[in-house]
Amino acid sequence: MYGKGIIKGLGVTLKHFVDTYLDDIQWWGRRYYKTGGIAHRSSKDTRGIFTVQYPEEKLPVPEEFRYVPFLVYDEGADGKKEVRCTSCGICAKVCPPQCIWIVRSNDPQTGRPVPEPTEFYIDADICMNCGFCAEYCPFDAIIMDHDYEIASYQRNVFNMQKLLKPASYYRSIRPLNYQRNDEERKAKEAAKAAKAEASAS
Amino acid sequence: MTTLVETETLDLAARFPGSAAVDTRPGYSGWIVNKDRLVEVATALRDEFGYDLLSHVTGVDYFPDKMEVVYNAYKTTGGPGVLFKVQVPRLDPIEVPSVTPIWPGAEFQEREIWDLYGIKFTNHPDLRRILMWEGFEGHPLRKDWHEPFYEEDFKPLKSRWPDGKYVSAEDKNPYKDNLQFPQNFDPAKVTLDGEAPLYDTLQKYTTVDAGIKTDHIIVNMGPQHPSTHGVFRAAVVLDGETIVSLKPVMGYLHRNHEKIGERNTFLQNMPYTDRLDYFNSMSNNWGYSLAVEKLMNIKVAERAEYLRVIMAELSRIQNHLILIGMLLNDLGAYFTPALYAFEERELILDIFEATSGTRMMCNYHRFGGVSRDLPEGVLEKIRGLVEDRLPRKADEFDRLLTENEIFISRMKGVKVIDGEDAIKYSVTGPVLRAAGIPYDVRRAQPYGIYDRFDFDVALRHGGDLYDNYLIRLDEIRQSIRILQQAVKQIPDGPINSQKPQYQVRVPAGEAYGRIEAPKGELGYYVISTGKPNPWRYHVRAPSFMNITALEKMCVGKKIADFVVILGVLDIVLGELDR
Ligand code: SF4
Numbered sequence: 001m002y003g004k005g006i007i008k009g010l011g012v013t014l015k016h017f018v019d020t021y022l023d024d025i026q027w028w029g030r031r032y033y034k035t036g037g038i039a040h041r042s043s044k045d046t047r048g049i050f051t052v053q054y055p056e057e058k059l060p061v062p063e064e065f066r067y068v069p070f071l072v073y074d075e076g077a078d079g080k081k082e083v084r085c086t087s088c089g090i091c092a093k094v095c096p097p098q099c100i101w102i103v104r105s106n107d108p109q110t111g112r113p114v115p116e117p118t119e120f121y122i123d124a125d126i127c128m129n130c131g132f133c134a135e136y137c138p139f140d141a142i143i144m145d146h147d148y149e150i151a152s153y154q155r156n157v158f159n160m161q162k163l164l165k166p167a168s169y170y171r172s173i174r175p176l177n178y179q180r181n182d183e184e185r186k187a188k189e190a191a192k193a194a195k196a197e198a199s200a201s
Numbered sequence: 202m203t204t205l206v207e208t209e210t211l212d213l214a215a216r217f218p219g220s221a222a223v224d225t226r227p228g229y230s231g232w233i234v235n236k237d238r239l240v241e242v243a244t245a246l247r248d249e250f251g252y253d254l255l256s257h258v259t260g261v262d263y264f265p266d267k268m269e270v271v272y273n274a275y276k277t278t279g280g281p282g283v284l285f286k287v288q289v290p291r292l293d294p295i296e297v298p299s300v301t302p303i304w305p306g307a308e309f310q311e312r313e314i315w316d317l318y319g320i321k322f323t324n325h326p327d328l329r330r331i332l333m334w335e336g337f338e339g340h341p342l343r344k345d346w347h348e349p350f351y352e353e354d355f356k357p358l359k360s361r362w363p364d365g366k367y368v369s370a371e372d373k374n375p376y377k378d379n380l381q382f383p384q385n386f387d388p389a390k391v392t393l394d395g396e397a398p399l400y401d402t403l404q405k406y407t408t409v410d411a412g413i414k415t416d417h418i419i420v421n422m423g424p425q426h427p428s429t430h431g432v433f434r435a436a437v438v439l440d441g442e443t444i445v446s447l448k449p450v451m452g453y454l455h456r457n458h459e460k461i462g463e464r465n466t467f468l469q470n471m472p473y474t475d476r477l478d479y480f481n482s483m484s485n486n487w488g489y490s491l492a493v494e495k496l497m498n499i500k501v502a503e504r505a506e507y508l509r510v511i512m513a514e515l516s517r518i519q520n521h522l523i524l525i526g527m528l529l530n531d532l533g534a535y536f537t538p539a540l541y542a543f544e545e546r547e548l549i550l551d552i553f554e555a556t557s558g559t560r561m562m563c564n565y566h567r568f569g570g571v572s573r574d575l576p577e578g579v580l581e582k583i584r585g586l587v588e589d590r591l592p593r594k595a596d597e598f599d600r601l602l603t604e605n606e607i608f609i610s611r612m613k614g615v616k617v618i619d620g621e622d623a624i625k626y627s628v629t630g631p632v633l634r635a636a637g638i639p640y641d642v643r644r645a646q647p648y649g650i651y652d653r654f655d656f657d658v659a660l661r662h663g664g665d666l667y668d669n670y671l672i673r674l675d676e677i678r679q680s681i682r683i684l685q686q687a688v689k690q691i692p693d694g695p696i697n698s699q700k701p702q703y704q705v706r707v708p709a710g711e712a713y714g715r716i717e718a719p720k721g722e723l724g725y726y727v728i729s730t731g732k733p734n735p736w737r738y739h740v741r742a743p744s745f746m747n748i749t750a751l752e753k754m755c756v757g758k759k760i761a762d763f764v765v766i767l768g769v770l771d772i773v774l775g776e777l778d779r
């Protein structure tokens with residue numbers, strides 16, 4: 001019969017239409033604007049329309065999500081910012097579009113280079129969010145951010161002041177990575193201490 | 202697995218004494234052919250030795266003394282290919298005979314080499330620039346060509362570290378020292394008549410006299426036309442509604458990906474490959490890592506091999522889903538099917554995001570493995586998709602479209618291309634298989650661990666639009682089969698066989714890595730000189746190659762069919778224009 005195929009196809013459309021409401025009923029009141037509902041809508045069991053109403057609703061980003069990087073500082077005892085970066089320059093070398101600029105300085109008294117950079121720029125408009133800088137930084141000093149809402153009317157050239165964020169923020173967005181890094185660091189320090197002890201005795 | 206061993210069975214030197222010799226440079230393979238006998242050699246390779254599919258042609262600038270044109274041909278019956286080269290002194294005018302009469306698929310590639318390297322192909326039917334515009338000065342892939350804002354030949358750039366000064370591109374005055382104009386150049390007096398050669402060639406067609414006198418009109422489809430899925434243009438001559446002549450115009454999105462690639466270090470190229478066919482970064486990465494891993498002669502970690510297969514096949518599924526959805530958009534069923542297709546794609550992209558960090562620009566491969574392992578719960582999600590949800594989706598599309606009478610009457614019987622022509626024009630991928638040629642790199646020359654999986658090469662015989670639609674569903678089902686096996690077999694273990702290194706050492710030599718991307722054969726031809734940056738980085742982009750046959754496909758069809766043909770060709774401009 002001519003038109004059978006069309007009717008069959010419309011059946012699919014009808015099913016999609018009904019499914020949304022069925023899912024709505026099943027998840028009565030919890031399908032929208034609720035963490036569980038959003039998680040359900042991005043699971044494999046979701047039915048019907050599963051559009052997320054951005055910006056009212058936001059999909060949670062997974063831990064590995066990467067956007068323009070930031071620099072990490074540890075909070076020192078007297079509230080001092082202990083910047084982890086040592087200006088080793090690996091991130092600037094590995095960065096594919098070459099959007100990292102590092103300015104290093106010397107100690108005015110001793111004349112020797114200080115590890116902490118005086119300035120650190122990332123041209124966020126050029127940054128391709130590849131994640132290499134964070135991946136290859138030997139000090140976990142540069143980490144990919146989760147904040148993706150950075151649209152602005154100007155060029156986004158981030159300087160060090162803008163880039164620095166506390167380690168607690170790092171832990172809050174990437175708990176697993178933070179833990180792993182922390183353990184590695186502690187293990188390394190312990191090994192170093194053990195070695196120092198061994199050579200001292 | 203070097204090509205040297207593979208090509209040993211073929212003795213070109215014995216067949217053409219004095220005119221063909223083995224390429225003996227360390228790390229290189231294949232043959233060096235005398236320029237004057239190139240056409241003869243190429244004909245013999247095609248007719249006597251059976252290398253019917255010209256995979257790619259490209260140039261290499263061995264600054265300062267020679268230029269080389271590299272040809273790579275395969276048999277559609279499978280097996281290794283033959284690599285042969287022609288060397289010419291680097292003195293303008295550089296001329297090499299064209300192989301377009303033997304393999305018409307070389308037409309656009311030779312135009313590209315002319316455009317970017319300035320090598321003239323004698324006997325070429327239509328040698329115009331292709332990616333750059335007519336009137337452009339110079340040939341940008343030459344090693345001595347420098348663009349405005351030129352800083353240095355190789356990254357990392359010295360200005361960035363350690364005492365770098367931030368400089369933004371717009372602070373640099375383009376009219377200062379970095380820009381070169383021809384002598385006596387006055388911007389006010391420039392007239393751009395670059396379109397004239399295009400319209401001249403467009404007018405070279407022969408038509409059958411139907412007895413009725415009709416006017417022929419020229420229509421420019423694009424660059425801003427919804428059916429072209431980007432900035433692509435086709436200049437078309439119409440006789441009534443019938444296409445009598447067609448020339449694709451491209452390069453609107455050209456950024457000289459290959460020049461960027463030759464400045465990057467080997468690793469830095471990885472995220473750039475994401476931007477070629479931006480729907481399938483997961484498989485783009487693979488071709489490139491294959492080529493570099495061949496050069497480095499390293500093995501890939503076992504678990505990473507499985508992860509690569511899983512990601513590439515998921516990518517293929519979502520690519521084909523979008524293709525079907527957008528095809529329906531082009532046909533006028535506005536957005537309902539497209540959004541149905543996007544649903545499952547969304548779920549697949551969630552997996553990519555959780556694993557690699559982004560949805561589309563995955564940058565997932567590293568030499569010797571992949572960058573991250575699957576986070577907790579993701580393997581279960583993949584399992585759920587491939588065991589349950591995706592097979593249902595394929596069936597749903599079957600119900601939605603396959604028997605739809607309107608769809609069938611539009612699609613059936615409109616032949617895209619037949620098998621024989623498809624091979625001649627170097628068409629690969631689903632379009633070739635829909636025309637009855639069972640050529641799939643995963644089977645023809647298996648890479649990674651594809652030889653371990655049980656799957657069929659999807660095949661249709663009609664080569665019409667409808668078959669081109671059906672083959673996508675077939676391929677989705679085959680990919681699901683592969684995935685079901687892969688998620689069962691995936692072993693535990695490290696995800697990279699190498700230590701993480703931001704600067705890899707790549708021994709000198711050449712390598713060609715190719716994969717079966719969702720759109721066709723995607724290959725990377727990489728030359729290393731042992732330095733941190735590749736000397737040559739060439740992308741054999743399936744979209745670009747398949748578009749070579751566009752005129753052949755469209756002439757004689759209605760203008761409305763052009764839209765659908767372009768739809769099933771599945772071009773993506775990031776890759777086509779590079
Ligand atoms: S961020 Fe890391 S890689 Fe970059 S300079 Fe600082 S320590 Fe080195």
Ligand code: SF4
Binds near residue numbers: 132134
């Ligand atoms: S994410 Fe990539 S592009 Fe961005 S700053 Fe880091 S290395 Fe550079």
